[in-house]
Amino acid sequence: MSFRHSIALHLLAVIFGFYFLVAVIVTVVQLYKEYENTKESFYQEIQLLPTTFGQGISDSVWTYNQELLLSILRGVYNSPIVVGIEVKSLDHKMDYKIGSILDEHNQPVYFDTQGNPGKSIETGLGADALFGYTFPITYRGPAFKTPQPLGEVTIYSNERLVFERVKYGFFLILINSVIKTLALWFIIFYFIKRYLGKPLNEFTSKIKQQDINQPHPITLDIPWSDSNEILLLKDSYNQMIDSVNEYQAALKNLNKQLDDKVKERTHELFAAKEAAEMLAYTDMLTGVKTRRAFFELAELQLKNGIRQQTVTSIIMIDIDHFKSINDIFGHATGDLVLQTFAKILKNSCRANDVIGRLGGEEFAILLPQTGLEGALHLAEKIRQSVAGEKITQNQQTIHFTASFGVTETNPGQYTLEEILGQADQALYTAKDQGRNRVTHYNAQAQADKPGSSNS
Numbered sequence: 001m002s003f004r005h006s007i008a009l010h011l012l013a014v015i016f017g018f019y020f021l022v023a024v025i026v027t028v029v030q031l032y033k034e035y036e037n038t039k040e041s042f043y044q045e046i047q048l049l050p051t052t053f054g055q056g057i058s059d060s061v062w063t064y065n066q067e068l069l070l071s072i073l074r075g076v077y078n079s080p081i082v083v084g085i086e087v088k089s090l091d092h093k094m095d096y097k098i099g100s101i102l103d104e105h106n107q108p109v110y111f112d113t114q115g116n117p118g119k120s121i122e123t124g125l126g127a128d129a130l131f132g133y134t135f136p137i138t139y140r141g142p143a144f145k146t147p148q149p150l151g152e153v154t155i156y157s158n159e160r161l162v163f164e165r166v167k168y169g170f171f172l173i174l175i176n177s178v179i180k181t182l183a184l185w186f187i188i189f190y191f192i193k194r195y196l197g198k199p200l201n202e203f204t205s206k207i208k209q210q211d212i213n214q215p216h217p218i219t220l221d222i223p224w225s226d227s228n229e230i231l232l233l234k235d236s237y238n239q240m241i242d243s244v245n246e247y248q249a250a251l252k253n254l255n256k257q258l259d260d261k262v263k264e265r266t267h268e269l270f271a272a273k274e275a276a277e278m279l280a281y282t283d284m285l286t287g288v289k290t291r292r293a294f295f296e297l298a299e300l301q302l303k304n305g306i307r308q309q310t311v312t313s314i315i316m317i318d319i320d321h322f323k324s325i326n327d328i329f330g331h332a333t334g335d336l337v338l339q340t341f342a343k344i345l346k347n348s349c350r351a352n353d354v355i356g357r358l359g360g361e362e363f364a365i366l367l368p369q370t371g372l373e374g375a376l377h378l379a380e381k382i383r384q385s386v387a388g389e390k391i392t393q394n395q396q397t398i399h400f401t402a403s404f405g406v407t408e409t410n411p412g413q414y415t416l417e418e419i420l421g422q423a424d425q426a427l428y429t430a431k432d433q434g435r436n437r438v439t440h441y442n443a444q445a446q447a448d449k450p451g452s453s454n455s
């Protein structure tokens with residue numbers, strides 16, 4: 001915290017703004033009063049002069065003794081508080097003016113010690129601000145019952161002399177004010193800084209050091225008090241930090257719960273997705289691929305065949321007289337036959353062969369990298385396995401057979417629909433020739449058939 005921005009300096013500026021104003025007003029009033037008192041005492045001192053010189057002046061005017069009068073007037077003039085003296089006699093024969101006096105227009109004029117007009121020797125502030133005391137002069141001789149008026153005498157002083165006397169007092173008052181002000185300034189500054197600035201600085205730096213993710217309650221080193229505004233502020237701050245920590249812990253907990261829930265939901269969604277895919281791609285009764293999955297995978301394998309330039313075969317299979325099995329033994333037994341049949345297919349095929357149930361009791365197997373000869377061999381093997389299988393149900397033994405149509409395609413030679421069509425035709429031939437047999441597609445034979453475009 002820079003000194004320029006410190007709270008102590010700002011408080012001082014405010015306090016001393018007012019204090020300085022009051023101090024200046026008080027000092028000015030004090031100086032004015034001092035000046036007035038000094039002027040008053042000057043005036044009193046001047047008023048005492050007639051008791052010393054009054055009788056001598058009266059006597060010299062009464063006797064027209066000009067020399068005596070002048071010497072007395074010079075004596076008065078030499079007094080340190082006198083700047084001028086004027087004697088006005090009633091017959092004007094003994095009129096005398098020495099030093100600075102005020103004329104009939106109240107303007108300051110100057111006369112030398114001989115009473116001749118001259119240039120003022122009074123200079124400086126207040127030199128022309130004359131003030132005077134006038135007293136009458138009378139003669140009290142034994143021949144007169146009452147004092148005989150002779151005229152009047154005015155003794156002048158000026159403000160410069162008052163100021164000269166008061167100067168030292170002014171200086172003391174000013175020094176006094178400045179020292180008091182500075183002392184107060186340093187005392188207040190020191191204590192504000194120590195009792196306000198330092199704890200606030202400590203508070204600020206401890207807040208700055210806080211770890212924003214894990215703030216801790218703080219302590220302040222204030223040995224001179226156990227309860228003040230700063231400590232109350234610190235307590236409020238600590239309460240706030242406690243609340244923040246509690247909220248943060250609750251939030252973390254909530255986040256964790258949310259995280260766990262999201263993981264759980266994601267897992268469930270993943271499982272649901274897998275189940276849905278399973279439903280869409282796997283036939284629930286037999287465990288082989290659905291019609292849709294078979295078509296997708298078969299397309300992929302045909303493309304692989306083109307890429308690898310290998311031959312691909314298809315076997316189309318249909319269980320013989322399956323309707324009769326259903327009719328005689330019931331639908332459940334029919335299902336069992338389908339499952340048994342699918343198991344034989346799965347056991348007979350390689351991992352990358354694609355087995356699909358295209359509908360009802362109709363199945364197809366796509367054999368990658370397998371030519372017609374291999375496909376016929378596999379079909380025959382399956383046919384024999386099926387024919388050799390027996391299912392015992394309700395003390396009845398069930399035998400069943402299947403018919404097979406086989407075809408092959410070179411890379412890119414036929415589309416999936418075309419080879420499925422060919423295999424289907426071969427299957428139709430197998431059925432036609434008495435069932436429980438394997439027949440391969442013969443393009444020429446198909447062309448020679450009555451009704452065919454080639455026949």
Ligand SMILES: Nc1nc2c(ncn2[C@@H]2O[C@H](COP(=O)(O)OP(=O)(O)OP(=O)(O)O)[C@@H](O)[C@H]2O)c(=O)[nH]1
Nearest residue numbers: 318319320321322323324326331332334335360361
């Ligand atoms: N149990 C059972 N029967 C099914 C299922 N899907 C289709 N079927 C039945 O399979 C029978 C198929 O009969 P058809 O198409 O006449 O053929 P088939 O009786 O096998 O006669 P051929 O194919 O000429 O030997 C129908 O009766 C269908 O109801 C199934 O999932 N389970």
